[in-house]
Amino acid sequence: MTDFLQLLIAGLATGGIYALAAIGFTLLWQTSQTINFAQGEFVMVPAFFALVAMKLGLPFIAALVAAVLVSMLLLGVAFRYVVVGPLLNRGVLPLVISTIALSIILKETVKDFYSAEAQVFPTLLPDHIVTLLPGVAVSLAQIGVLVVSMLTIGGLQWFLAGTRTGRQMQATAQNPGVARILGVPVERMILYTFVINGGLAAMASILVSPIYLAKFSNGETLGLVAFVAAIVGGFNQVRGAIAGGLLLGVLDNLAAAYVSTAYRQAIPLVLLVLIILFRPQGLLGRREERAV
Amino acid sequence: MTARNSLIFALVALALLALLPVDLSGLGLPYPGLRRYGTYILTLWLVTAIAAMGVNLIVGYAGQETLAQAAFVGIGAYFTAIAGKHGVPFGLSFVASGLVTFVIGIALGFPALRVQKHYLAFVTLAFSVLCWLVFRNESAVTGGVMGIRDIERPVVFGLKLRNAVHFYWFVLAIASVMTFVLWWIVRSPWGRAFTALRENPLRAESLGIDVRLYTLLAFALGSAYGGMAGSLYAPLVEFIDPSPFALGPSLLFMLMVVVGGSGTFCGPFVGAAVAVLLPEWLRAWETWYLLIYAVLVMLMMALSPGGLVGLVNQLLARRSARP
Numbered sequence: 001m002t003d004f005l006q007l008l009i010a011g012l013a014t015g016g017i018y019a020l021a022a023i024g025f026t027l028l029w030q031t032s033q034t035i036n037f038a039q040g041e042f043v044m045v046p047a048f049f050a051l052v053a054m055k056l057g058l059p060f061i062a063a064l065v066a067a068v069l070v071s072m073l074l075l076g077v078a079f080r081y082v083v084v085g086p087l088l089n090r091g092v093l094p095l096v097i098s099t100i101a102l103s104i105i106l107k108e109t110v111k112d113f114y115s116a117e118a119q120v121f122p123t124l125l126p127d128h129i130v131t132l133l134p135g136v137a138v139s140l141a142q143i144g145v146l147v148v149s150m151l152t153i154g155g156l157q158w159f160l161a162g163t164r165t166g167r168q169m170q171a172t173a174q175n176p177g178v179a180r181i182l183g184v185p186v187e188r189m190i191l192y193t194f195v196i197n198g199g200l201a202a203m204a205s206i207l208v209s210p211i212y213l214a215k216f217s218n219g220e221t222l223g224l225v226a227f228v229a230a231i232v233g234g235f236n237q238v239r240g241a242i243a244g245g246l247l248l249g250v251l252d253n254l255a256a257a258y259v260s261t262a263y264r265q266a267i268p269l270v271l272l273v274l275i276i277l278f279r280p281q282g283l284l285g286r287r288e289e290r291a292v
Numbered sequence: 293m294t295a296r297n298s299l300i301f302a303l304v305a306l307a308l309l310a311l312l313p314v315d316l317s318g319l320g321l322p323y324p325g326l327r328r329y330g331t332y333i334l335t336l337w338l339v340t341a342i343a344a345m346g347v348n349l350i351v352g353y354a355g356q357e358t359l360a361q362a363a364f365v366g367i368g369a370y371f372t373a374i375a376g377k378h379g380v381p382f383g384l385s386f387v388a389s390g391l392v393t394f395v396i397g398i399a400l401g402f403p404a405l406r407v408q409k410h411y412l413a414f415v416t417l418a419f420s421v422l423c424w425l426v427f428r429n430e431s432a433v434t435g436g437v438m439g440i441r442d443i444e445r446p447v448v449f450g451l452k453l454r455n456a457v458h459f460y461w462f463v464l465a466i467a468s469v470m471t472f473v474l475w476w477i478v479r480s481p482w483g484r485a486f487t488a489l490r491e492n493p494l495r496a497e498s499l500g501i502d503v504r505l506y507t508l509l510a511f512a513l514g515s516a517y518g519g520m521a522g523s524l525y526a527p528l529v530e531f532i533d534p535s536p537f538a539l540g541p542s543l544l545f546m547l548m549v550v551v552g553g554s555g556t557f558c559g560p561f562v563g564a565a566v567a568v569l570l571p572e573w574l575r576a577w578e579t580w581y582l583l584i585y586a587v588l589v590m591l592m593m594a595l596s597p598g599g600l601v602g603l604v605n606q607l608l609a610r611r612s613a614r615p
Binding site: 035087096263 | 355357413417550589
């Protein structure tokens, strides 16, 4: 039982990271029908922004802030205007191919210009073990990851539901046409979505890199997990992505402990197929009516 | 092009391709043929093109996305290699590779296509990761990271195809048959239904075309082309390990088809030629090759989403428009 509790807390910590990646992915799909096949690489790259910033002499915390800002600029604004912008009216396939190409570009750039080796990335909190309950020992770093990811998600939820801009963004996601008629600056809201996705990816990157080390190939697994978390939770809901991320994180840790470490990466596939078969709208999703 | 013209074009192309690696200087022609490595690359191009034809059926005709073609190639390759070690003749394992991947295609596509567009992409993505894990981890069967070596070449009419040119002709014959089958499918009422789907899905559905069934069969058939390509890949390279069947190569198959021109009949051949030859030409820039390729693909999507075939068609149309 105590083992299970430890695994649960570790799972929620990883799940929080997955949720961050999945939320950004869902937001992009909702507001601009952009399916970002480079989402995994978006979570891989910001850690290298931070490493470069530290090489340039910035202290750790300043490097993290720089990484988030650079990600918002490059993975948000530049991605919106340079990659997605010219392709928006070209149909779905060119955009899909372009984001696939972008994922290769990001991966190869890190490999060729930084390093092909896994890089050690400093943790926010030390790896100090604390005992929560008798027998339940968790590392401080894990609690830090859980707290930071929950704070980020909470902040985002507050922004989306509690501010005028956030509600305008939701309106854009639900129905761009009507939002435009009601005077919502739809273009700007779409841009904000891209910037938020860049920021969320950077947060996920900062939290995940101390655990998995920063490596150019990390994006493959992270991307898969983000897609699956978004679908499992329910595609038309931000809270669906959160639930999907947490669920995947917990299952991932339990599977590694109780089933097999070699096949823990297979969990997303199994979950994905089960959800598609039995609850295609996702755990928290609403059934989408198809307009004919 | 009319049917007769394209038939003549295809036969001429076939004859030229058959002669390409042969030394013609004995016949008084100043053409030395290809060396062993050149013939190998040419064969690899054909094998890649078969798998790419499958992707083109899925992407260009049925309008879906598959991110697991390399995994299907892997299934065919491992199946053929392991069956060959147990003495199963090549012909049998070639057909079985196609059947197995067809059935897997149905099993994956059936749930995914029930929901909405793009779900197939995510299901195949996950499947691709799973296959790679199996290839790597089940070392008792697949040899793990060490792979399987010394895969036997097939025996045809008592002749073992050790010679590179002989094996090339063998692959060329199979590729021609498979190309013809696909050409026939695309022109059949079944294939016409795809054109209808692509042009106007709603109208197609109201005409009684079962969209889901057609898309599912296209995905399964396209995947079977991948499996059969894999069945040829194993004896060609004579050694397989998990790395060419990972997620990365599956993504490259998607890019390949779009670079060639998705939804055009020649597109997969052009795309496969670019994907096989470019790394040979850019050998000096080995590490930069993928980066350059991906940047070019992105530019192409922005400037000419019809791919190379689309680009050529555009240029031809512009020339014939001029007086």
